[in-house]
Amino acid sequence: MLNRRRFLSISSLAGLFPTLSSWAVTSAPDPAPPGGPLVISTWRQPKANAAAQAVLDRDGRALEAVEAGVRVPEADPSDTSVGYGGLPDRDGRVTLDACIMDEKGNAGSVTFLEHIMHPISVARAVMEKTPHVMLSGEGALSFALAQGFKKENLLTKSSEAAWREWLKTAQYKPKVNIERHDTIGMLAIDSQGNLSGACTTSGLAYKMHGRVGDSPILGAGLFVDNEIGGACATGLGELVMRTCGSFLVVELMRQGRTPQQACEEAALRIVKKQDYKDVQVGFVAVNKQGEYGAFSIQTGFNFTLSQQKETRVIEARSYLK
Template sequence: MLNRRRFLTLSSLSGLFPSLAFQPGSVAPAPLVISTWKQPKANAAAQAVLDRGGRALEAVEAGVRIPEADPNDTSVGYGGLPDRDGRVTLDACIMDEKGNAGSVTYLEKIMHPISVARAVMEKSPHVMLSGEGALAFALAQGFKKENLLTKSSEAAWREWLKTAKYKPIINIERHDTIGMLAMDSKGDLSGACTTSGLAYKMNGRVGDSPIIGAGLFVDNEIGGACATGLGELVMRTCGSFLVVELMRQGRSPQQACEEAALRIVKKQDYKEVQVGFLATNRQGEVGAYSIQPGFSYTVSRGGKTEVLEAKSFLGK
C-alpha cells in the first residue's frame, strides 16, 4: 500500500510526465481501453463508445470489429490467412461485467464473429457454439454469409502449399489474436477476443482465443486479462484465468502477467514461441508481459492513446 508521501510524489510526477499514467503498474480512473498489439483504430472505436456513456461490453465489441473487417489484417477475420485446406475459420469470445460469456469456434463466412459470440451470450442458453451449428445460429440471427478469403491471402496460401512447411513466426503474424479489455464510466469491465487462428493450421484447430479462462477472462470484482501468442501454451495453463486469480491474491496486473508467463517458461521449450499477457484491475492499473521481446499493446484513456512494448522474459 502506498504511504501518503509516496502517493503525493507519484501524483506530482504524473503531472509532469502524463505518459507515466500508461505504464504497467500505474493508476488512472475509468474509462480505459487496452488491447493486444498495435491497435489505435480499434481502441478509438471502443473509446468512442465509452465517450458517449456506453457500456464496456459495447466498447470491446465495437473495438475488435475494426480488425475483423480489415482485409490487411491477416490474423483476424476478413483477410485472415486460411488453414492448410484454404478455409478461413474464425474464433471469438466476449465476456461482460456480470460474468456472462459467449463464444464461437470454427465459424466460417461471417465477417464479425465477435458479434455472433455476443448473440450466443444474450440470445441462447449456451456459452459456446461451433462449426456448422455456429453458422446456422448466425444466419438465424440475421448475419450474412461473405467470402472472407481475399485474393492476397489466397495467393499467400498457394505459395505456402509449395512447401507446406508449418512454423509460426514469432511476432510476424501477430499470433492470431486481438484481445481487448475496457472499463466504462461506471467502473465496469468487459473483454473481447477474436481471431482467424494460426495461419495454415490443421483443419479444425481451435486455439485459446474463444475459450473463457484461456484467451480471455473478466471478473468485475478483480479485473480482466487476455492473452496472445501460441494458443496451445495458453490453454495448458488457463492463462487469463490464472492472471485474474493472481490479482485476486494480491498481485498487481504486472506481477500477475509475469508469473503467468513464467509458468509457461518453466514447463515448455519457449525459445521459439511467443505468448503475451495483458491485464487491468479495478483500480485501472495495467500490466503486460511476454516471453519474447516484441509484444506491443495499446492503451487509451484520458484522451490519449499510446502503443507500448511489454517487458519480456527474453528481453531482460
C-alpha cells in the same frame, strides 16, 4: 469456561485497543474509485481502441466498447490474423474464433466459424440469445444466419495467394510475432467502473482444419471478473490453454498481485513447463482501479492503451531480452 488468566489477557488487549470493533472496521482502506474509462488491447490497435473509446465517451457500456473495438480489425482485409482477410488453414478455409464477457460474468463464444465477418458479434448473440456459452462449426454458422448475419467469402486474393505459395512446401512452423500482430484481445472499463472483454482471431495460419486455439476459450484467451479485473492473451494458443492463462492472471490479481506482476507470473508458468525458445505468448491485464500490465516470453510484443484522452502503443516487458 473463561478462567481468570484468560480474562486478564483479554482485558490487557482491550486496554491497548479500547475500541477494537471500531478499529477493525476503519482499518481497511476506503474502496478505490473506478479506474475508467479505459481501453487496452493486444498489439498496435489505435483504430480499434478509437472505436471502443468512442462508445465510452458517450457513457456506453464496456461490453459495447469491446465489441465495437474488435470489429475494426475483423473487417480489415489487410489484417491477416483476424476476420476478413485472415490467412486460411492448410485446406484453404478461413475459420474464426471469438469470445466476449461482460461485467456480470455472462459470456458467449464461437469456434471454427466460417463465412461470417464478425464472429465477435455472433459470440455476443450466443451470450444474449441462447442458454449456451459456446457454439461451434456448422452449428455456429446456422445460428449466425438465423440471427441475420450475412454469409460471405472471407478469403481475400492476397491471403489466397499466400496460401498457394505456402502449399509449395507445406511446412508448418508458426512464426514469432508475425507482422507484430496476432489475435486481438481487448479489455475496457466504462464510466460506471464496469469491465468487459473481447477476443477474436482467425487462428494460426495454415493450421490443421478444425484446430481451435485459446482465443474463444474463457479462462484461456480471455477472462473478466468485475470485482477484480480482466486479462487476455495472444500468441501460441496451445501454451495458453495448458495453463488457463487469462484466468490465472485474474486469480493472481485477486491474491494481491498487481496486473504487471500477474502477467509476469503467468508467462513464467509457461516458461517453466514448455519449450519456449521459438514461440511467443503475451498477456495484458487491467484491475478494477485501472492499473494495467503486460508481459511476454519473447521481445516484440506491444499493446495499445487509451486512458485520459490519450492513446499510446507501449512495448511490453519480456522474459527473453
